[in-house]
Amino acid sequence: MTTGQAGSVVVRRQLGIQLRKLRLAAGKSVMDVTEAGLGSKAKISRIETGKGPVKVADVRTLCWLYGVDAATTDALAALTPGTQQEGWWEEYGDVVVPDWFGLYAGLEAAASRIRCFEPELVHGLLQTPEYATAVFGSDPRLTSDVIAQRVRFRMERQQQMQRDDPPAVTVIMGESALARLVGSADIMREQIDRLCTETRADVRVLPFSAGAYPLRRSFVLLDFADEEDPSVAYVDVPMGARYFDHDPERAEYEYVFDVIHSKSIPITEWKT
Numbered sequence: 001m002t003t004g005q006a007g008s009v010v011v012r013r014q015l016g017i018q019l020r021k022l023r024l025a026a027g028k029s030v031m032d033v034t035e036a037g038l039g040s041k042a043k044i045s046r047i048e049t050g051k052g053p054v055k056v057a058d059v060r061t062l063c064w065l066y067g068v069d070a071a072t073t074d075a076l077a078a079l080t081p082g083t084q085q086e087g088w089w090e091e092y093g094d095v096v097v098p099d100w101f102g103l104y105a106g107l108e109a110a111a112s113r114i115r116c117f118e119p120e121l122v123h124g125l126l127q128t129p130e131y132a133t134a135v136f137g138s139d140p141r142l143t144s145d146v147i148a149q150r151v152r153f154r155m156e157r158q159q160q161m162q163r164d165d166p167p168a169v170t171v172i173m174g175e176s177a178l179a180r181l182v183g184s185a186d187i188m189r190e191q192i193d194r195l196c197t198e199t200r201a202d203v204r205v206l207p208f209s210a211g212a213y214p215l216r217r218s219f220v221l222l223d224f225a226d227e228e229d230p231s232v233a234y235v236d237v238p239m240g241a242r243y244f245d246h247d248p249e250r251a252e253y254e255y256v257f258d259v260i261h262s263k264s265i266p267i268t269e270w271k272t
Contacts, residue, residue: 009106011082013050014229018076019062020048026066036065049243051103053083096149100241104220104234109160111167113223115257117216119174119206121182122191124154125161126171126198131191134183161200169201172257172264175208195267205270210263214256221250221257 023033030044038061039047046052047062056077063073097105108114116123122131132154136147161167178195181188195203206213220234233244233253244250 008053008083009050009103010110010224010226010229011079012052012054013107014226015054015059015076015079015083016048016050017230019059022063022066022068022072023048028066033062033065038062038065054080056080092149092153096146096153098240103243104241105157107222107232107234108157108220109163110224110229111222112165112225113168113221114170115221115223116169116171116218117173117206117220117257117260118171118177118218120180120218121177122173122195123171125158125169126195126201126203127154128187128191128194129155130187131182134187138182166200170204170261171201172204172206172260174206175270178205178270192267192271196271203267204261204264205267206260206264207270213260213263216253216256219253219257221253 023030030041033039033044034041038044039058047054047058059077059080060073063076068076114125116125121135124132127135129151132151133147136142136150142150161169178188178192182191216235218236222232222234224231230245231250231254233250235242235244235253244253
């Protein structure tokens with residue numbers, strides 16, 4: 001099981017996956033759980049999707065309802081302390097890191113492979129501080145303090161990728177992301193130079209000449225070394241995000257990424 005700063009998210013997710021499997025094996029629906037008075041639909045959803053800490057009492061009560069044996073119940077209950085730890089991103093607060101993105105930050109830091117498609121902007125894992133400042137500064141509702149905190153958080157996300165066992169990262173950006181002037185010409189020049197010299201990721205461009213492709217907004221595919229951690233497709237939506245770890249939704253994004261990848265070129269070829 002993965003440990004470290006992203007550990008709490010991984011433990012929450014693995015515990016949630018096991019509890020969902022046990023519920024389904026017992027032939028219970030979420031409605032059955034709520035009607036038994038063991039929690040609201042929202043609470044059960046948060047537990048099963050790993051979006052929050054879990055109490056020992058909740059695990060034992062759910063296992064009782066599902067008819068789980070004592071040894072399995074004890075093993076799952078023993079995981080609950082690991083769900084209580086705070087992630088490195090939680091110090092920033094909801095204004096900088098909303099709840100729905102905190103889950104992503106933990107998964108990203110624990111992933112063994114990260115594949116990203118970003119059609120309109122340089123991906124956050126590759127942004128320079130100046131570029132990130134210009135991106136956040138484009139929203140006039142944000143104060144200079146919040147902008148500075150969001151940039152700091154973004155830079156710390158990049159540092160998480162420099163751990164002892166770094167993930168294999170592939171980032172594909174639409175050509176419009178590189179053609180769009182963000183901040184100034186100098187900022188863009190420095191940003192593109194960094195992309196061309198990036199050694200921690202395979203940086204690729206989907207050129208205008210590639211033509212049409214299966215249209216999707218930005219998304220990320222996250223894979224994990226532990227077989228108990230299924231891959232996840234993370235998708236930006238207005239005011240939030242969606243997480244898909246079951247087929248056919250996840251398989252759809254895998255297919256789309258493969259199509260886009262086949263049409264993309266290394267950024268060094270794009271620049272020349």
